[in-house]
Amino acid sequence: MSSPLTLTSTVKLPSGYDMPVLGYGVYQTPKDVCYRHIDSARVYRNEAPCANAIRGSGLKREEIFFTSKIGPRDMGYEKATKAIEASFADTGLDYFDLFLIHAPYGGTDARCGTWKALVEAQKEGKIRSIGVSNYGVHHLDELKDFMKTSGVGGTISVGQWELHPWLPRPDIVEWARSNNVVIQAWSPLVRAERPTESALGEISKKHNKTWAQVLIRWSLQNGFVPLPKSVTPSRIEQNTDVYDFELDEEDMEMLHFPDSYAPCSWDPTVSKLED
Numbered sequence: 001m002s003s004p005l006t007l008t009s010t011v012k013l014p015s016g017y018d019m020p021v022l023g024y025g026v027y028q029t030p031k032d033v034c035y036r037h038i039d040s041a042r043v044y045r046n047e048a049p050c051a052n053a054i055r056g057s058g059l060k061r062e063e064i065f066f067t068s069k070i071g072p073r074d075m076g077y078e079k080a081t082k083a084i085e086a087s088f089a090d091t092g093l094d095y096f097d098l099f100l101i102h103a104p105y106g107g108t109d110a111r112c113g114t115w116k117a118l119v120e121a122q123k124e125g126k127i128r129s130i131g132v133s134n135y136g137v138h139h140l141d142e143l144k145d146f147m148k149t150s151g152v153g154g155t156i157s158v159g160q161w162e163l164h165p166w167l168p169r170p171d172i173v174e175w176a177r178s179n180n181v182v183i184q185a186w187s188p189l190v191r192a193e194r195p196t197e198s199a200l201g202e203i204s205k206k207h208n209k210t211w212a213q214v215l216i217r218w219s220l221q222n223g224f225v226p227l228p229k230s231v232t233p234s235r236i237e238q239n240t241d242v243y244d245f246e247l248d249e250e251d252m253e254m255l256h257f258p259d260s261y262a263p264c265s266w267d268p269t270v271s272k273l274e275d
């Protein structure tokens with residue numbers, strides 16, 4: 001994916017639905033603004049305000065892509081089924097665009113049971129696309145095997161991981177690409193912890209853009225769907241103004257740290273299958 005990306009660009013998911021390629025992460029965000037793609041989760045406790053914002057936006061429901069996630073405490077078939085129902089009750093929405101398993105915790109049975117609950121909700125038309133978050137390659141292999149052998153089936157349309165130049169996760173990215181899973185990048189701005197990195201300074205000067213815009217562009221040009229979060233209106237706007245420049249090969253090379261592994265938050269991808 002390179003140039004003619006715009007704020008309204010979408011990517012086709014394996015489920016057949018389209019997802020806007022720039023999303024708005026609402027972790028620790030009390031209310032919502034103007035993006036068309038909103039990343040929420042039950043554990044963020046802001047599904048309902050997001051749904052209210054969608055209703056109050058004046059946009060048609062289908063013009064907004066809304067994601068939620070099943071949290072670690074709701075893993076397993078029964079709990080996950082109830083959690084999905086609770087998300088509908090809390091939000092009053094008719095459908096979710098995407099539901100992810102927030103993290104691969106709870107052991108094999110719980111993970112697979114949660115997946116089954118998602119597949120059923122999708123078949124009932126409640127959820128359009130389903131996927132996972134924070135799965136390591138071993139969790140992904142387990143799920144792929146379960147989908148094939150259990151009769152439950154399903155398709156992983158989206159995977160969401162912490163991804164930025166200092167955590168490029170080449171193994172997971174390769175797995176996702178070769179299995180046709182669309183990749184979302186959380187903490188694409190490294191939680192604003194690296195604004196003084198020299199590579200970012202040089203590249204932002206060259207393009208007359210901010211370090212945050214450079215990181216969002218890095219994510220887009222890797223084919224990811226970045227989910228930058230901000231509660232500051234000017235930054236929210238700045239983070240959408242990323243379609244009038246392109247990082248060239250030299251810029252991408254300066255931000256290429258294939259051996260770096262520096263998470264800035266929790267990292268469930270490394271948890272054991274029995275965790």
Ligand SMILES: NC(=O)c1ccc[n+]([C@@H]2O[C@H](COP(=O)([O-])OP(=O)(O)OC[C@H]3O[C@@H](n4cnc5c(N)ncnc54)[C@H](OP(=O)(O)O)[C@@H]3O)[C@@H](O)[C@H]2O)c1
Nearest residue numbers: 025026027186187188189190191192212228229230231232
């Ligand atoms: N699946 C998961 O496990 C998981 C985990 C974490 C996050 N996520 C998702 O990913 C989203 C984003 O991740 P994140 O919130 O951890 O980190 P992030 O988007 O990398 O960084 C957010 C921080 O960057 C600041 N910021 C935003 N735009 C800026 C700009 N243009 N210039 C300077 N600073 C800027 C924000 O400040 P202000 O808000 O003060 O403006 C905030 O402190 C979350 O909201 C959530 O939806 C998912």
